[in-house]
Amino acid sequence: xxxxxxxxxxxxxxxxxxxxxxxxxxxxxxxxxxxxxxxxxxxxxxxxxxxxxxxxxxxxxxxxxxxxxxxxxxxxxxxxxxxxxxxxxxxxxxxxxxxxxxxxxxxxxxxxxxxxxxxxxxxxxxxxxxxxxxxxxxxxxxxxxxxxxxxxxxxxxxxxxxxxxxxxxxxxxxxxxxxxxxxxxxxxxxxxxxxxxxxxxxxxxxxxxxxxxxxxxxxxxxxxxxxxxxxxxxxxxxxxxxxxxxxxxxxxxxxxxxxxxxxxxxxxxxxxxxxxxxxxxxxxxxxxxxxxxxxxxxxxxxxxxxxxxxxxxxxxxxxxxxxxxxxxxxxxxxxxxxxxxxxxxxxxxxxxxxxxxxxxxxxxxxxxxxxxxxxxxxxxxxxxxxxx
Amino acid sequence: xxxxxxxxxxxxxxxxxxxxxxxxxxxxxxxxxxxxxxxxxxxxxxxxxxxxxxxxxxxxxxxxxxxxxxxxxxxxxxxxxxxxxxxxxxxxxxxxxxxxxxxxxxxxxxxxxxxxxxxxxxxxxxxxxxxxxxxxxxxxxxxxxxxxxxxxxxxxxxxxxxxxxxxxxxxxxxxxxxxxxxxxxxxxxxxxxxxxxxxxxxxxxxxxxxxxxxxxxxxxxxxxxxxxxxxxxxxxxxxxxxxxxxxxxxxxxxxxxxxxxxxxxxxxxxxxxxxxxxxxxxxxxxxxxxxxxxxxxxxxxxxxxxxxxxxxxxxxxxxxxxxxxxxxxxxxxxxxxxxxxxxxxxxxxxxxxxxxxxxxxxxxxxxxxxxxxxxxxxxxxxxxxxxx
Numbered sequence: 001x002x003x004x005x006x007x008x009x010x011x012x013x014x015x016x017x018x019x020x021x022x023x024x025x026x027x028x029x030x031x032x033x034x035x036x037x038x039x040x041x042x043x044x045x046x047x048x049x050x051x052x053x054x055x056x057x058x059x060x061x062x063x064x065x066x067x068x069x070x071x072x073x074x075x076x077x078x079x080x081x082x083x084x085x086x087x088x089x090x091x092x093x094x095x096x097x098x099x100x101x102x103x104x105x106x107x108x109x110x111x112x113x114x115x116x117x118x119x120x121x122x123x124x125x126x127x128x129x130x131x132x133x134x135x136x137x138x139x140x141x142x143x144x145x146x147x148x149x150x151x152x153x154x155x156x157x158x159x160x161x162x163x164x165x166x167x168x169x170x171x172x173x174x175x176x177x178x179x180x181x182x183x184x185x186x187x188x189x190x191x192x193x194x195x196x197x198x199x200x201x202x203x204x205x206x207x208x209x210x211x212x213x214x215x216x217x218x219x220x221x222x223x224x225x226x227x228x229x230x231x232x233x234x235x236x237x238x239x240x241x242x243x244x245x246x247x248x249x250x251x252x253x254x255x256x257x258x259x260x261x262x263x264x265x266x267x268x269x270x271x272x273x274x275x276x277x278x279x280x281x282x283x284x285x286x287x288x289x290x291x292x293x294x295x296x297x298x299x300x301x302x303x304x305x306x307x308x309x310x311x312x313x314x315x316x317x318x319x320x321x322x323x324x325x326x327x328x329x330x331x332x333x334x335x336x337x338x339x340x341x342x343x344x345x346x347x348x349x350x351x352x353x354x355x356x357x358x359x360x361x362x363x364x365x366x367x368x369x370x371x372x373x374x375x376x377x378x379x380x381x382x383x384x385x386x387x388x
Numbered sequence: 389x390x391x392x393x394x395x396x397x398x399x400x401x402x403x404x405x406x407x408x409x410x411x412x413x414x415x416x417x418x419x420x421x422x423x424x425x426x427x428x429x430x431x432x433x434x435x436x437x438x439x440x441x442x443x444x445x446x447x448x449x450x451x452x453x454x455x456x457x458x459x460x461x462x463x464x465x466x467x468x469x470x471x472x473x474x475x476x477x478x479x480x481x482x483x484x485x486x487x488x489x490x491x492x493x494x495x496x497x498x499x500x501x502x503x504x505x506x507x508x509x510x511x512x513x514x515x516x517x518x519x520x521x522x523x524x525x526x527x528x529x530x531x532x533x534x535x536x537x538x539x540x541x542x543x544x545x546x547x548x549x550x551x552x553x554x555x556x557x558x559x560x561x562x563x564x565x566x567x568x569x570x571x572x573x574x575x576x577x578x579x580x581x582x583x584x585x586x587x588x589x590x591x592x593x594x595x596x597x598x599x600x601x602x603x604x605x606x607x608x609x610x611x612x613x614x615x616x617x618x619x620x621x622x623x624x625x626x627x628x629x630x631x632x633x634x635x636x637x638x639x640x641x642x643x644x645x646x647x648x649x650x651x652x653x654x655x656x657x658x659x660x661x662x663x664x665x666x667x668x669x670x671x672x673x674x675x676x677x678x679x680x681x682x683x684x685x686x687x688x689x690x691x692x693x694x695x696x697x698x699x700x701x702x703x704x705x706x707x708x709x710x711x712x713x714x715x716x717x718x719x720x721x722x723x724x725x726x727x728x729x730x731x732x733x734x735x736x737x738x739x740x741x742x743x744x745x746x747x748x749x750x751x752x753x754x755x756x757x758x759x760x761x762x763x764x765x766x767x768x769x770x771x772x773x774x775x776x
Contacts, residue, residue, distance in 0.1 A: 065531055065534035065535050065538060066531045066532050066534075066535040066747060067535050067538065067539075068535050068536055068538070068539035068747060068750045085504070085748070086504055089504050089505065089507070089508070089748075090507075092508070092529075092532075093507050093508055093511075096508065096511045096513070096527055099526035099527045100511060100512070100527050116473070116474055116477050117477070118506075118509065119477070119478075119481050120477070120480070120481055120484065121506065121509050121704065122704055123481075123484045123488060123704060124488070124698060124703070124704045124705070125484070125704070125705070126698070126705075126706050138487035139484055139487045139488050141480075143453055143454045144454050144480075146453035146454075147453050147454040147455050147456050148456055150453060150455065150456070151455075151456035169557045169735050169737070169738075169739070170735055170736060170737035170738075171736070171737070172734075172735050172736035172737060173735055176734075180595065199736075200736055207568065207595065207596060208595060208596070208597065209596065209597040308737075310512060310514070310737070315512070316509065316510055316511060316512045316513070316741070317512070317513070317514075317705070317739040317740075317741060318514050318735075318737035318738065318739055346560075346564075347557050347558055347560050347561055347706075348558060348559070348560035348587075348588055349557070349558035349559070349560065349696075349698070349706035350557075350558075350706065351557070351705040351706055351739065352705075353704070353705060359454060359456060360473070360477075362456045
């Protein structure tokens with residue numbers, strides 16, 4: 001996956017980026033303090049340079065960094081700094097406009113318009129913990145959050161009084177949560193995920209100290225159920241926790257949920273011996289609108305579904321939705337450590353603006369356009385790796 | 389902790405809330421669809437009702453929920469719904485103003501003014517993964533993020549080329565990360581945390597399947613180093629991972645970092661046998677400005693420090709900062725699973741607006757006011773539990 005990403009990174013993105021306007025000189029104002037507005041030399045200079053990017057974790061390279069200005073007793077200096085900050089922001093905005101125009105390669109829906117939400121931007125809105133448990137902090141948007149959750153529960157056919165969920169910070173949090181719920185339901189369960197699953201799935205396995213079996217994929221990128229079966233047979237004594245991809249990041253492959261369930265059944269795994277988490281980071285939301293696509297529904301024996309909010313719905317900040325069965329969260333709540341924590345989310349504090357955006361963008365005119373946008377988005381995504 | 393929280397919840401918050409304006413009728417417009425704008429009856433009706441709140445995890449109670457409106461073929465209906473949404477938002481804004489005015493009980497700094505940032509609000513800014521590794525997604529704010537991180541590294545006296553960190557979604561993510569780094573450095577380490585530590589610390593222990601020793605506290609809420617010593621002596625054979633509180637959520641207690649280190653040394657734990665994570669959700673940022681406060685610095689043998697950005701600095705969305713030693717992240721990177729993930733953060737996608745707010749709010753005039761605000765904020769926090 002990392003390799004695919006790299007091949008792509010050198011190519012598509014840079015070649016499509018137009019140079020910034022000619023009168024744009026990022027170093028013009030305060031030379032000493034000012035690094036390039038955008039990180040990539042290729043863009044700032046208006047030329048295309050192809051270079052291999054090294055991926056070295058734990059490097060701490062200050063390729064681009066805007067210093068936090070320190071207080072100064074001298075008012076004149078302070079005034080200059082104020083002007084400096086204003087100019088940095090103005091130029092940053094300009095670069096965002098350019099980059100947003102040409103951010104080909106990521107399946108983001110940037111078709112959002114939220115004029116009506118602008119009035120709420122300066123409030124510090126925080127949805128603390130469980131969306132269904134009241135908190136002391138009054139400046140929240142739980143009423144919008146629960147409305148959005150209801151909408152998704154309906155989409156995936158889970159009754160209002162049978163689901164639990166929350167608006168996450170991103171698709172990764174959805175995966176981290178879904179797999180954690182699976183592990184809490186089956187503490188000795190083994191995690192099965194196809195090799196083309198998002199990296200957060202394997203990160204979860206490591207974080208949670210779970211045994212993990214990487215399953216082969218078909219050429220299409222779908223999970224290879226023959227290999228899945230073989231691996232299940234090796235561990236018949238332990239419950240199975242399965243990550244099913246509803247759209248992999250690299251090939252946009254959709255695992256055959258029905259075949260996965262059938263394989264489990266054929267191998268002797270009864271419904272009380274497995275937990276399926278559907279990573280629908282992008283397609284989980286589109287699938288119901290695409291004809292003949294494998295259906296994601298809680299009428300099938302699945303445990304949780306997560307999607308990214310910022311990708312298909314379009315939202316100015318990363319966010320996602322996680323829906324699971326209420327019974328699983330009830331199982332967690334019998335655990336005293338979890339009770340003490342008063343919430344079963346991963347993050348304690350959650351951005352209260354995200355539910356507002358989702359609530360607002362899931363409005364009739366936009367939802368009506370989903371079916372027509374789905375195939376187009378789906379094609380855009382193919383062969384591109386998107387972040388979760 | 390939960391009990392303290394409850395005692396407080398019934399009292400301070402509600403009694404200080406003024407009723408909404410008399411002409412404000414939340415049910416006036418579309419009666420069927422519209423729940424109260426604020427969850428709590430006590431406020432909407434302009435009366436104070438005290439009631440015990442039950443804390444039951446896994447309940448799915450729709451006390452307040454704003455439905456997502458569905459598409460409708462009838463244009464007239466669509467028009468009405470548009471008007472409905474606009475009115476819901478307008479009234480929501482009104483309730484936010486009220487609640488923001490009277491949100492006593494949470495140590496949030498709401499003294500922010502970010503006029504200059506308004507121009508950036510509609511961009512979908514996403515800092516994917518490691519702040520120091522370039523990503524394909526161009527619409528990011530890494531250059532601001534790294535600037536903020538540099539500032540914090542300087543505050544806690546860690547050299548620019550010796551730290552690693554990132555802007556988190558909240559204090560909880562900082563704790564989850566710090567403790568995970570500790571566990572990766574010492575896989576068989578035991579987690580020690582005082583009973584008054586934030587619940588995310590114990591959540592981490594459970595998530596990461598770590599053995600955890602809850603240490604007693606003094607009356608002040610500080611960790612009891614006598615008990616700490618006794619518990620250390622029980623597990624001399626295993627490394628120690630310690631969560632040190634720089635301001636507990638309930639009593640605002642600051643663990644004596646120096647005494648914790650001394651206790652470790654006296655018990656025979658050499659510096660290569662322990663890892664200290666400092667949970668400075670709120671005070672980690674204030675302490676350097678408060679005279680005679682215990683100093684948080686990487687010149688002492690600590691492994692990581694985290695703070696909440698939205699509390700003291702003031703920021704319209706939850707966020708935080710996590711700083712650790714580069715050498716620890718390098719240790720992680722030698723692990724192949726981590727390498728594959730290309731980033732050592734917990735969440736893959738991160739809100740790119742948060743770094744902009746932090747960068748902007750850490751400007752001279754505001755930083756200059758920190759010392760004078762610190763004692764005041766510190767007092768406000770005492771005896772109140774804040775979210776992380």
